[in-house]
Amino acid sequence: MIFIGVIVLLAAVDLFIKSSIEEQEESQFPKELKGTNGKILLYKNHNPGFSFGFLKDRPEVVQMIPLIVATFIGGMLGGLLKTKGRIADKFALAIVLGGAVSNLYDRLFRHYVVDYFSLQFGKLKKVVFNLGDIFIFLGAAIYLIVELIRTIRDR
Template sequence: MKGYSYLVAIAAILVDQLAKLIIINRLELYEQIKVIGNFFIITSIRNTGAAFSILEGQQLFFLIITPLVVAGIAWYIHQQRKSGNTWLFTALGLVLGGAIGNFIDRLLYGHVVDFLSFNFGSYSFAVFNLADTSLTIGVIMIIVDTLLEDRRARKAARNNEGKDQPKEILHTED
């Protein structure tokens, strides 16, 4: 089952890198294509930080931390290999693929290629890419899985209350 996570990761990386390659080759930096009015715009930008441009210019940090995160995810996938939890393996694959997708950008270009821009009236959400989307969806799935697993464990504990205790033996007199 663990191979499934790696297939999801590879798919996420390929889709992300293909989209970024199209953006790099077809759009000038800061060029925009309106897809749905001002709500959804393809915008070619570069980001040397993380989400919302935090840790701007800290490429060395990202080049060191990402392989550690990837190794941690791979270790966890290996630890969970017998669980058969497709939801969790999908989530881990998405996180792994997203992390590697942005890591490839940092290695190749020294920055991350971002291009998905959404505006909600006067509020513009930070421009992001498909690797970021993969990471976000994967993390949300992991949170949901954790909450559901906790709920299942509490329910199982309630159902097992008293089952491990010896039953009272009723004695009747003849």
Template sequence: MRKLKTAAPWFGLSALVIVLDLYTKHLIQSAFLYGEHLPVTGFFDLVRYHNTGAAFSFLANAGGWQHGFFTAVSTLASAVMVYLILKNQHNTLFCLGLALVLGGALGNLYDRLTLGYVVDFLLFYYQQWAWPAFNVADSAICVGVGVLLLDSFKTPDPS
């Protein structure tokens, strides 16, 4: 029980990511029809897209089997991340990265389970080139992975 109490800030961060992700997706779903674009700048639009695949629409057109696969992978990965946070909760950089990835994974998992797809709404582009649309959860996952990579370059503690 003590481990859970001291890991609470990491799980709180994950919960914050989930809340921000679901709230922003709710705002987009309330304000936009599927496929609708709202130009914000010359390189950024708010949109409403539905992604049945993984990151950046990977396997989005795979015929449907990917839904169960990505649900299972997200669930298993989330359980592993909870375990790793509990086991390494005093490793600040490592747990920060895991907490961000966990929150993002669970935010997208919620969409996948309740809607059958993930809502994406941030679209960056330059002329005819566009980065695939993404959301707050995807952003947290990318930042979290970056933090985990940074953590991997730390010199191990000799103790």
């Protein structure tokens, strides 16, 4: 049950921030996130496609692929929940699903994903993303690291 809670909590936090960004006037952006000394800028970006607007002219594809992937990952987590152990795997998949659910909500109901911050470091300055994206990346990285460790240990 804790893993379902993780999914709901992470999705809710990201959706709350997205709603807060959406309520603000477009003219207020970009702006510095307080306390970051200009290292994080806030934006109000609407991305109707995948990363960098890829396939933005194919909304049905942009909605269906994430729905299929999230369903598959949810199935993986559901299967793992029936087994003992593998806590790191379950936690990683829950983190991925937290981000996926938030972005999927945007795609299905807003018809675009709200991206709202950019790290002002090197090439990342050109990229605007949201916490859901971070959760997906973080969960996938944890899952990959756990699998690599398992593979090395089993050899």
